[in-house]
Amino acid sequence: MTTISSDLTAAPPRRSFQFPVGKILALVFLLALMVIMLFPFAIVIINAFKTPVEYANSGPLSLPGGFYTQGLVDFWNRVDFTNKLYNSTIIAVTVAVLGIALSLLNAFALGIGRVRGRVAFLIFFLMANTLPQEALAYPLYYFAKYFGIYNNRISVILVMTVIQSAFGTYLLTSVLSTFPREILEAALIDGCNKVQLLFHIVAPISRPTLQVLFVFFFIWTWNEFFLPMILLVSTSNQTVPLAIAVLQGQFNMDATTSSASALLGLLPCIVFFLLFQRTLTRGVTAGSIK
């Protein structure tokens, strides 16, 4: 570490104060990077509360003079944001619950039961997870129309549940394959059947992993764009990201309305982030370990 010795101090004491140059440089660097990373968030938040006149006069970097919420209210009403929040929430919660149920059933058979051909099954699920959605899009669109669930939230729920459970199966199987065998054997000797084993022993003990999966499935489904865009056409069925992104193209919006719309898209995610920060970090890293 670099140290600075000042030649003004004639007789420096043995333990002189050392100006922590290294630490300060490091902090400056980290803060500068943080400013860049958070700049879009900050700029959206301050401009969503400005009047168009204020924006025109003082530009995008100044703090808002007042707390102008009319832009937000107008945009909220124009897109019927309550309805978008409702759609997104219903879809994301249902997918997360069903996705976990399906992953748990699969992983119980593969990780605990170690059924024949489990490696082949796992590769099968992994492949399903890595396939590009474009390679499923047209047949899914066609099927949805054929079965009368096109432009219905059910179509997105069904498709997303299966896609999420492919990842969930992959992750949960590797977790369950290290499940303590003694517990399973003891339960079976006590006369537990397979269904009881799953619901009374395996599921409760795996709860931390299931919670991580829930958060992930929820957020991934909330953030999904391509499939909802293809399967949900009418505005009353659209999700939050879809409504905001599609509106960008449709209206010629001014600066403050644009940032109001962006803020409404950001806010739910910031709330999720604050709520789930720990789970997210745990989940991201759990997903990386095969």
Add this chain to the structure above:
Amino acid sequence: MTSTRSPLNKGYWPFLVPGVLALLLVIIIPFLMNVGISFTKWNGITSPTWIGLANYEKAMHDETFWASFKNNLYVIVAMTIVPTIAGLLLSAFLYDYVANKMGKGVASFFRASYYLPQILPVAIAGVVWRWILQPKWGVLNWILTGIGLEGRNWLGSADTAMYSVMGIMVWFQLGYPLVIFMAALQRVDPDIYEAASVDGANWMQKFTKITIHQIRPEIFVVVLMTLIHSLKIFAQIFVLTRGGPGRATIVPSYFAYQNFFEKANVGYGATISTIMTVIIILLTILFINAQSRQELREGV
């Protein structure tokens, strides 16, 4: 481990039935249909005509098709190469230096702030950046003209559109490798660093000889996942540029989408998405192989 088929290892296959059926209906059958459609000429309404490999041949001579894959190389630089390298350096810096000298809380605070873009829906990230880069009243041009530089139409002109998209991708993607690498560093035995320090290794030597080597499995995963994501990139392009101007930012997934839903060339769209899938599956196999060979060699 129980070697024989004890009761513990019997009677589980019924639990697989719902999952496998759902997978068949939603993924396997649609995918096989897509492959089938790729051999046809179909507008999505009248019945498809079998044309064999004609779509594949067309793709080979289609400039837009090649442009979309060439652009994908730029996206790989922005989504895989730069974030992986930057994430490695940054995670080592936060872990070795910041956490030691300033406290673990400081390190995880910065990690969290760099991770924040990752939680956004990519479509919303696109909306935010389009607003920042808007040529007339956007923030970036406002700052640039304020300090006497010239504003540009960042997303609207062919010579800057791709670089703008790349910049946004790096911003978006950095947090993912960072979080994974920081977790990976925690499992490296500090004794190894201790020993290296005793032998007189400097920071750079420790980084290249120990750190990178020790967290190789995580590097593999990050590179594979981000490569797959970059090949699938769609929402960002849809929101930011719609592949334009001209062909400047077109990518395979958007090109496939255009053929499916805008040009009514369903057969050709299916061809493009099938080619994408083949590439992604090959990549996955390649990496899984490389990884298991690595583990064999190290006896993990």
